[in-house]
Amino acid sequence: MFDKIWDSHVVHKISEKEFILYVDLHLIHEVTSPQAFDGIRLAKRTVRRPDLTLATTDHNTPTINRNQPLKDKIAELQLKTLAKNCKDFGITLYDMKSPFQGIVHVIAPEQGLTHPGKIIVCGDSHTSTHGAFGTFAIGIGTSEVEHVFATQTIRQFKPKTMQINLTGSLPSGISSKDCILWIISQIGISGAREHVVEYTGNCIESFSMESRMTLCNMSIEAGARAGMIAPDNITFEYLKNRKHSPNHQSFEKAVKIWSTLKSDPNAKYDKVVDISVEDIEPMVTWGTNPGMSTPISGKIPELASFGSEAEQLPIKRALQYMNLEAEQPISEINIDRVFIGSCTNSRIEDLRIVRDIVAGYAVNKTVQAMVVPGSTSVKKQAENEGIDKVIKDAGFEWRDAGCSMCLGMNEDVLKPYERCASTSNRNFEGRQGHNGRTHLVSPAMAAASAIKGHFTDIRSWKFKT
Amino acid sequence: MKPFKKLTSTILPLDRSDIDTDQIIPKQFLKRITKSGYGEFLFYNWRYNSKGNPNLSFELNDLKYKDSQILLTGNNFGSGSSREHAAWALLDYGFKCIIAPSFADIFYNNCFENGILPISLPNKIIEPLMLKCINKPTFKITINLLDQTITNISSSKSLIKFEIDSARKNTLLKGIDNIGETLHYESKIKAFEDKQGKHKGILPF
Ligand code: SF4
Numbered sequence: 001m002f003d004k005i006w007d008s009h010v011v012h013k014i015s016e017k018e019f020i021l022y023v024d025l026h027l028i029h030e031v032t033s034p035q036a037f038d039g040i041r042l043a044k045r046t047v048r049r050p051d052l053t054l055a056t057t058d059h060n061t062p063t064i065n066r067n068q069p070l071k072d073k074i075a076e077l078q079l080k081t082l083a084k085n086c087k088d089f090g091i092t093l094y095d096m097k098s099p100f101q102g103i104v105h106v107i108a109p110e111q112g113l114t115h116p117g118k119i120i121v122c123g124d125s126h127t128s129t130h131g132a133f134g135t136f137a138i139g140i141g142t143s144e145v146e147h148v149f150a151t152q153t154i155r156q157f158k159p160k161t162m163q164i165n166l167t168g169s170l171p172s173g174i175s176s177k178d179c180i181l182w183i184i185s186q187i188g189i190s191g192a193r194e195h196v197v198e199y200t201g202n203c204i205e206s207f208s209m210e211s212r213m214t215l216c217n218m219s220i221e222a223g224a225r226a227g228m229i230a231p232d233n234i235t236f237e238y239l240k241n242r243k244h245s246p247n248h249q250s251f252e253k254a255v256k257i258w259s260t261l262k263s264d265p266n267a268k269y270d271k272v273v274d275i276s277v278e279d280i281e282p283m284v285t286w287g288t289n290p291g292m293s294t295p296i297s298g299k300i301p302e303l304a305s306f307g308s309e310a311e312q313l314p315i316k317r318a319l320q321y322m323n324l325e326a327e328q329p330i331s332e333i334n335i336d337r338v339f340i341g342s343c344t345n346s347r348i349e350d351l352r353i354v355r356d357i358v359a360g361y362a363v364n365k366t367v368q369a370m371v372v373p374g375s376t377s378v379k380k381q382a383e384n385e386g387i388d389k390v391i392k393d394a395g396f397e398w399r400d401a402g403c404s405m406c407l408g409m410n411e412d413v414l415k416p417y418e419r420c421a422s423t424s425n426r427n428f429e430g431r432q433g434h435n436g437r438t439h440l441v442s443p444a445m446a447a448a449s450a451i452k453g454h455f456t457d458i459r460s461w462k463f464k465t
Numbered sequence: 466m467k468p469f470k471k472l473t474s475t476i477l478p479l480d481r482s483d484i485d486t487d488q489i490i491p492k493q494f495l496k497r498i499t500k501s502g503y504g505e506f507l508f509y510n511w512r513y514n515s516k517g518n519p520n521l522s523f524e525l526n527d528l529k530y531k532d533s534q535i536l537l538t539g540n541n542f543g544s545g546s547s548r549e550h551a552a553w554a555l556l557d558y559g560f561k562c563i564i565a566p567s568f569a570d571i572f573y574n575n576c577f578e579n580g581i582l583p584i585s586l587p588n589k590i591i592e593p594l595m596l597k598c599i600n601k602p603t604f605k606i607t608i609n610l611l612d613q614t615i616t617n618i619s620s621s622k623s624l625i626k627f628e629i630d631s632a633r634k635n636t637l638l639k640g641i642d643n644i645g646e647t648l649h650y651e652s653k654i655k656a657f658e659d660k661q662g663k664h665k666g667i668l669p670f
């Protein structure tokens with residue numbers, strides 16, 4: 001599949017390894033684009049295909065009081081700069097007032113812009129999300145954003161390929177978030193470096209598009225250049241009747257083309273990893289990178305299990321930062337905050353799961369919990385389904401769409417030393433706020449721990465509805 | 466972009482692996498709309514305590530290394546966020562070369578876009594080198610990109626060869642503007658678009 005997409009996008013072969021590839025869709029946001037627009041202007045160049053470029057505001061946009069002037073003047077300047085740049089160069093912008101606004105990786109699929117076979121780029125590492133549709137989708141730096149503006153192409157060194165074959169069916173209560181945390185704990189945070197990962201196996205075939213997106217989203221946390229899943233009927237059904245999907249007759253034509261993208265059964269990969277999903281448990285990270293995780297029934301591993309003293313050093317540092325100890329049971333860790341959101345887990349399917357768990361319960365008194373939908377459309381859909389009411393009744397804050405506390409560039413941050421159960425993708429030091437402590441979990445686990453005040457095994461949850 | 470040809474400097478040893486770009490330049494400094502001025506915020510959360518005073522045990526605050534233009538560090542440097550601000554901050558601070566056993570993909574690419582030379586070397590070379598610069602902060606090396614060599618200036622004998630893709634090497638040596646290069650293929654881009662025909666805006670069919 002990867003080769004098929006790659007080969008069909010080669011504009012020029014620079015050398016055996018380096019290629020110029022055509023870009024079908026360029027997504028931009030306020031944080032990594034201003035310097036690229038500057039560069040374009042300075043060099044008296046222009047944006048070659050504004051019609052293949054789409055902008056949204058997500059990274060530093062407030063999720064509350066949107067009709068008031070922004071408190072953060074520097075963030076405001078960044079948003080204004082994006083608006084001006086889009087106007088000057090004729091690029092469509094979904095700004096804070098737009099019904100289509102949201103996290104860049106949530107809105108493109110839901111608007112029907114992410115199609116199988118496309119090459120999609122964005123100045124954001126989680127662009128890998130779009131690979132769930134059988135696209136080659138990669139995060140790029142700002143210089144490359146400028147390159148795409150000017151040429152509608154990217155220069156790429158051809159990556160190696162890796163197959164991660166997931167077999168079996170997921171036990172109940174286990175989500176694709178647990179799967180990807182498990183995979184990263186097995187192959188390591190640089191286990192897929194220099195590779196494009198294709199997820200295959202009967203487990204994947206049963207995944208919804210939302211679950212597939214979560215999986216591909218966090219491929220970057222294993223160091224992968226991109227994650228991909230071959231398009232199938234689930235993909236096509238998802239795309240049907242979306243705003244920018246091909247309509248009627250051309251949809252059928254499109255499905256025919258998309259269906260040819262599947263990898264051949266005897267496709268060769270540079271690396272193959274087989275994983276049985278039957279024994280995966282709900283996962284919780286305890287350290288300062290996404291590879292440091294343990295099943296909910298487990299304990300933080302003993303130091304000796306990490307090998308030599310030198311190898312134990314980063315673990316010690318991480319535990320010190322997290323204020324945890326080796327061999328501490330995961331279910332005894334108390335939390336102060338819960339964040340349900342981010343491009344990893346903020347889609348309608350995630351919010352429905354949260355609703356089912358918290359219905360009839362109240363958020364623990366010791367916890368401050370919030371739900372931030374991935375897009376304004378997701379928010380609206382959830383409100384139409386009454387999800388917001390159940391969640392608010394339980395004591396969660398219900399916010400406007402954006403990246404929010406995934407990276408805390410707006411006001412949504414952890415206070416120093418606060419401990420958070422988060423459905424986002426990175427638990428790096430300070431990611432959610434200076435000295436904040438992040439534990440990555442699935443939406444179900446986050447919701448349940450909001451109620452209990454500590455991590456708890458979702459598999460034994462007593463649903464009240 | 467300034468070309469990179471040769472560099473002689475002391476080395477700042479930062480013996481940690483998996484340093485992510487959130488640590489290199491924390492998010493609170495990403496709100497600017499320029500490329501310059503990030504050096505003072507490099508490794509901010511490690512470099513300063515919560516009161517904003519320098520954390521004296523952190524390597525960057527060790528005056529013995531204040532003029533180092535080479536950073537020596539652990540595995541998987543630059544993982545996480547794609548923010549090119551990480552490369553801008555390193556460059557603005559004064560680092561022109563980073564030596565590590567391995568780099569994260571997007572960061573590696575961002576280095577070349579900004580004239581920074583990332584060199585990956587096996588652990589068996591990195592480890593003794595790390596010890597050497599910790600024990601002897603005045604220790605200097607010369608990096609010669611054209612020959613792909615690292616020499617110890619006090620005894621030009623100890624010589625390490627490093628690997629680098631020839632196209633990437635050329636970009637650095639000449640300080641090439643990639644966009645300008647790609648635009649030489651304008652007719653091919655045009656031909657591709659014509660052939661694709663279907664790419665009429667965001668609706669592809
Ligand atoms: S939600 Fe988080 S990871 Fe996703 S695009 Fe926003 S900041 Fe990046």
